[in-house]
Amino acid sequence: MITDSLWLCFSKNSFFVSIYLKNCQRFLTLPTTMAKQTVTRFKTLPSLPVSLRRSQCVVYKKELLLCGSDPESECFSYNMIRKQYKSICSYTKMDVHCVTDVRCVVADVRNNNDKILNDITLLSFGGRRSRNKNILRMYYKSVWDDDGNMNIITNKAFNKWEPLVDEHNNPIQMERGEDDYTGARSLIGGSNNHLLFITYPPKSIAVFNLNTFKYINRSTFLVDDYIQYPCFISRRENRNQKKNEMLLFCKKTGLLIEYDEDRNTFQGHRLSVCDSIANLNDYAYVRVNDNNVLFFGGMDFGKWGNKVHKYSIEEDKWTMFEHTLPIPLGSGTA
Numbered sequence: 001m002i003t004d005s006l007w008l009c010f011s012k013n014s015f016f017v018s019i020y021l022k023n024c025q026r027f028l029t030l031p032t033t034m035a036k037q038t039v040t041r042f043k044t045l046p047s048l049p050v051s052l053r054r055s056q057c058v059v060y061k062k063e064l065l066l067c068g069s070d071p072e073s074e075c076f077s078y079n080m081i082r083k084q085y086k087s088i089c090s091y092t093k094m095d096v097h098c099v100t101d102v103r104c105v106v107a108d109v110r111n112n113n114d115k116i117l118n119d120i121t122l123l124s125f126g127g128r129r130s131r132n133k134n135i136l137r138m139y140y141k142s143v144w145d146d147d148g149n150m151n152i153i154t155n156k157a158f159n160k161w162e163p164l165v166d167e168h169n170n171p172i173q174m175e176r177g178e179d180d181y182t183g184a185r186s187l188i189g190g191s192n193n194h195l196l197f198i199t200y201p202p203k204s205i206a207v208f209n210l211n212t213f214k215y216i217n218r219s220t221f222l223v224d225d226y227i228q229y230p231c232f233i234s235r236r237e238n239r240n241q242k243k244n245e246m247l248l249f250c251k252k253t254g255l256l257i258e259y260d261e262d263r264n265t266f267q268g269h270r271l272s273v274c275d276s277i278a279n280l281n282d283y284a285y286v287r288v289n290d291n292n293v294l295f296f297g298g299m300d301f302g303k304w305g306n307k308v309h310k311y312s313i314e315e316d317k318w319t320m321f322e323h324t325l326p327i328p329l330g331s332g333t334a
Helices: 093-099
Strands: 005-013 012-019 034-037 056-060 063-068 074-079 085-089 106-108 119-125 136-141 187-190 195-200 204-209 212-218 230-235 243-250 255-262 265-270 284-288 292-296 308-312 319-322
Touching: 005 243, 005 319, 056 106, 056 119, 106 187, 187 230, 187 243, 195 243, 212 265, 230 284, 243 292
Parallel strands: 034 319
Antiparallel strands: 005 012, 056 063, 063 074, 074 085, 106 119, 119 136, 187 195, 195 204, 204 212, 230 243, 243 255, 255 265, 284 292, 292 308, 308 319
16 A cells, blocks of 8 residues: 555646545456556646657656657756746757657766755766767756855856766767667666666667766567567665666566676566556656556557556556546656
């Protein structure tokens, strides 16, 4: 049983919010080991400033940082208290072609953020067959902050994308070779939050060391599905462990992926996938606590879905909610 929580999802011009009720009712066991469950209805929030598709989203305190889109290059902050948007910046013209089909964006948490400046560091990379293989970095300082800390003397350039450079001031590249990161997903892990895990088509997973700026592992999934726009998420909140657990769902594929940092090895374990989501990918998804993953909509051969699913990690069990999304949702973020 999960506690009360608030989750938000958006796609294109729309933005929805719903409350998950602690005391849900009417579980109906189905033959496919999936249940139906009652939730509250959705409420529409202020429209997005531009049409966003596959925008990357990072949570920062009471803000949602929306970075790029297909085909937009703008980055915005959504203030969850004020229910308003503010522009942060744009990807530069030289990087716009990287934003098409969107870059991956993650929070770099290797070092504690500066407590005085109260900022967060973002990393951005990838894109559709991009000729620009540079990793970009942004020191984000809240655009809603009125405390004047932006004027403190520092060597950081805030709220703009710049190439991540090494000690010799050379831009760091992903060195992907012929790899195509269209539909890639990524997350940060490792004992020192120094490992970048990346899944990308057709069936690949890689580990990039953010301290040495080199790939240390490339492996292939032994699955039938083409892994593109999957759900790729940490099994639980990162606790600086050397054994990382990640979940991956894409169409009929469900995997618990274990990575041993000392041995530099992967192990995969099959997870169940219910019939009603087995043809979908490109859904919006979010982990709730350490035991549940919520899925919103999804794509089935270009057709968007409106169903909401829950996957229980501990029970390896799926639930489909009785209420559906107000409109079909695909290529969204939660």
